[in-house]
Amino acid sequence: MTAPLKAPFKARAAAALADPVLKIAIDRTTGNAERKRAAALAAFPEYESARARGQAIKDHVTAHLGHYLELFERNATARGAQVHWASDDAQARAIVTRICLAADAKLVTRAKSMLGEEIGLPHALADAGIERVETDLAEHIIQLAGEAPSHIIWPAMHRTREQVAQLFKAGHQPPPAAEDPATMVQSARRVLREKFLSADIGISGANFLVADTGATCTVTNEGNAELTTTPPRIHIVTAGIEKLVPSTAHAFALLRLLVRSATGGEMTQYTTFHAGPKRPGDADGPEEMHIVLVDNGRTTMLGDEFREMLRCIRCGACMNHCVVYRQIGGHAYGGTYPGPMGSVLTPVLDGLAASRDLPHACTMNGRCAEVCPVGIPLPTLLRAWRRRSWREGLEPAPTRAGIGLWAQLARRPRLYRLATRIGLPVLRLFGRGGWISRLPLAGGWTDHRDLPRPAARSFMDEYRARQRPRQ
Amino acid sequence: MTARDRILSAIRATLGPGKPPAQIAAEAAALLDAPDAARPRLAAPTLPEAFALKAAALGTSIDRIASLAEAPQAMARYLDAHGLPPRFAMQPAPELAALDWQGLAPHPGSAPDEPAALGLALHGIAETGSLVIHSGPDNPILLSFLPLHHVVLLREATLLPYLEDYAARLSAQAIPRNAILITGPSGTTDIEGSYVRGAHGPGFLHVILIADAG
Numbered sequence: 001m002t003a004p005l006k007a008p009f010k011a012r013a014a015a016a017l018a019d020p021v022l023k024i025a026i027d028r029t030t031g032n033a034e035r036k037r038a039a040a041l042a043a044f045p046e047y048e049s050a051r052a053r054g055q056a057i058k059d060h061v062t063a064h065l066g067h068y069l070e071l072f073e074r075n076a077t078a079r080g081a082q083v084h085w086a087s088d089d090a091q092a093r094a095i096v097t098r099i100c101l102a103a104d105a106k107l108v109t110r111a112k113s114m115l116g117e118e119i120g121l122p123h124a125l126a127d128a129g130i131e132r133v134e135t136d137l138a139e140h141i142i143q144l145a146g147e148a149p150s151h152i153i154w155p156a157m158h159r160t161r162e163q164v165a166q167l168f169k170a171g172h173q174p175p176p177a178a179e180d181p182a183t184m185v186q187s188a189r190r191v192l193r194e195k196f197l198s199a200d201i202g203i204s205g206a207n208f209l210v211a212d213t214g215a216t217c218t219v220t221n222e223g224n225a226e227l228t229t230t231p232p233r234i235h236i237v238t239a240g241i242e243k244l245v246p247s248t249a250h251a252f253a254l255l256r257l258l259v260r261s262a263t264g265g266e267m268t269q270y271t272t273f274h275a276g277p278k279r280p281g282d283a284d285g286p287e288e289m290h291i292v293l294v295d296n297g298r299t300t301m302l303g304d305e306f307r308e309m310l311r312c313i314r315c316g317a318c319m320n321h322c323v324v325y326r327q328i329g330g331h332a333y334g335g336t337y338p339g340p341m342g343s344v345l346t347p348v349l350d351g352l353a354a355s356r357d358l359p360h361a362c363t364m365n366g367r368c369a370e371v372c373p374v375g376i377p378l379p380t381l382l383r384a385w386r387r388r389s390w391r392e393g394l395e396p397a398p399t400r401a402g403i404g405l406w407a408q409l410a411r412r413p414r415l416y417r418l419a420t421r422i423g424l425p426v427l428r429l430f431g432r433g434g435w436i437s438r439l440p441l442a443g444g445w446t447d448h449r450d451l452p453r454p455a456a457r458s459f460m461d462e463y464r465a466r467q468r469p470r471q
Numbered sequence: 472m473t474a475r476d477r478i479l480s481a482i483r484a485t486l487g488p489g490k491p492p493a494q495i496a497a498e499a500a501a502l503l504d505a506p507d508a509a510r511p512r513l514a515a516p517t518l519p520e521a522f523a524l525k526a527a528a529l530g531t532s533i534d535r536i537a538s539l540a541e542a543p544q545a546m547a548r549y550l551d552a553h554g555l556p557p558r559f560a561m562q563p564a565p566e567l568a569a570l571d572w573q574g575l576a577p578h579p580g581s582a583p584d585e586p587a588a589l590g591l592a593l594h595g596i597a598e599t600g601s602l603v604i605h606s607g608p609d610n611p612i613l614l615s616f617l618p619l620h621h622v623v624l625l626r627e628a629t630l631l632p633y634l635e636d637y638a639a640r641l642s643a644q645a646i647p648r649n650a651i652l653i654t655g656p657s658g659t660t661d662i663e664g665s666y667v668r669g670a671h672g673p674g675f676l677h678v679i680l681i682a683d684a685g
Contacts, residue, residue: 025663028663028664029663029664032660032664033664043511044511046507046508046509046510046511049508049509050509050510052509053502053503053509056502057502060498060499060502063486064486064489064490064495065482065486066479066482066483066486066489067489067490067492067495069478069479069482070479071492075643078643079643079646085473085474085475085478086474087474087477087478091474135671136661137659137661137662137670137671138659138661141661141662154660154661154664156661156662157664159662160663161662161663161665164662181662181663181665181667182667184662185659185662185667185669185670186669188670189669189670189671192671193583193584193671194583196671197583212642212643213641213642213643213646214643215646215650221657221658221659221660221670222657222658222659222670222671222672223616223657223670223671223672223673224670224671224672226612226615226616226649226651226672227613227616227617227671227672230612230613230616230649231613241478246496246499246502247499247638248637248638248641249503249634249635249638249639250499250502250503251638252634252635252638253502253503253509253510255634256509256510256511256634263660266511266525266599267599267600267601267652267654268654269529269653269654269655269656269657269658269672270651270652270653270654270657270672271601271651271652271654272649272650272651272652273641273646273649273650273651274648274649275646275647275648275649275650276648277648278648279606279607279647279648281607281608282606282607282608282648283563283606283607283608283609283610283611283612284606284611284612284613285606285612285648285649293478295474295477295478295481299478299481299482299485300481302481302482302485302486303481303484303485
């Protein structure tokens, strides 16, 4: 029972916490992912060195982003692809829609791409009257459910098999014969196969843009990307400008990190480089290839304290290991990207005023930074958003007043001690059996956890009392 | 101002004019120095053994033959073992067409629900157990994705140790429209994390390793 996306974060989080089925679904997938990643790293003693290298590759590209963009454009164009540039999501949507309408496309197949979600491609295609078919199995499930992805690797992880069976029963003709995952996957295979072969345009994202060959790289375990991009007359790629790598070898160095961090595998089943449209004599392939390079806030991040976020390779390890994500799941975050990486990116994409709750929904336990395969200091970046939110006056008045009062006290030791001397006995009045489980004005804290009943005297008073006899 | 100009000038405004391309290329190359420090060891001392171990771990079945001339018997064995008809899609490569297919009936091009297809890999990669295929006039990409059973011939002499060894062969001039690394049968964990084979691509991947270099 997810709350509507427009609802405030706290309402969505509360709705998610009240849903026991969601909790089971999240635990199943993230728990599995955590175990498999740990096993994959145990079998890869060179991981730390590979991680340092991955981080250095991403930082190198970021430091020379202009050079690599132009090099990629030149090489992709030489392979016959048409390169388009979009400053924001609206421009990106307009470019893709224009290509679709110019080709008189009726049916578009799409291979999962978070960038496509980021720029709002699904709605744009619907508005243009074009039938869109999601081909990644999880995206197929959430398309039937009319939902957004709740995880960047497993977009349908919030759905149990019983719920998927209901969706397929209503959405597949004929419906699947049984409710086990294998039968349901077979049913989706049959339904989607017809779509692959009759689509006018195939749209994919890119895991890497390879500058020295001009190729875009997709990785999948299902094989849907190649079935999406090969049969139609036109292949469109939408990709963020941070996806560049200098060469194929650099892409492989990052792929070793991406796959282990995402699924605990060593290599995706299908790793494909797409270099331009069909060549003369080729047995199959699209006649046109378009690549849309999307900025959408990335050049701004390049110049501010969020530059390290441009390293992100979208593996999802941070959310799989996040204590908050594992309680509330992806939809509660409300943005395109959930979890710790999403809480850094959503304020960039949707504005801090609309998303200031996200950087606060973090315990600062540091797990996300520990598991990040390219060393993004996620808690530091989340703190940077909290600071900015304070600076820009976005924190609500009671918070500002409370913290302002505390700051006044904390800077005046005498006054501070006086306040604690008055406050402690009052707080102790609410204690029952060593714990405070209810406190006026602090329901946001005590509704979900108890506070230990404070000691009778403050630390400073206790300290003084103990020092006295020695004097 | 076009979006391209806006993006590139925003980058220049932040990063400055930029270093000479040759210097950037040298820095990029230096990032890949000493590759052994940042990649896993091979699973076995010889390339065929290492490849076979990795491939088998992903659910790929393996057969071995002495020379390409034995491919028809190996294919017949596989089709028999899985109760498949003798008709199958075959990559339109001259060296496959030249073989004596005896009782089998290979045909070019794959039907949407083709039971089985046979192709020839350009390389195998020992590090990951991956097969490399390139698109081209004699290799339709759909042949590797539409069938339920994908059978691939791989010469041991074409095995490469690491992903980097393959990358070194993919210059801008040498790259085909599609260069694909296939690592195990198609699979998904999208329903409750349970692994199911044959999501969209082949549910079965069978590699026939050819010992002979010829």
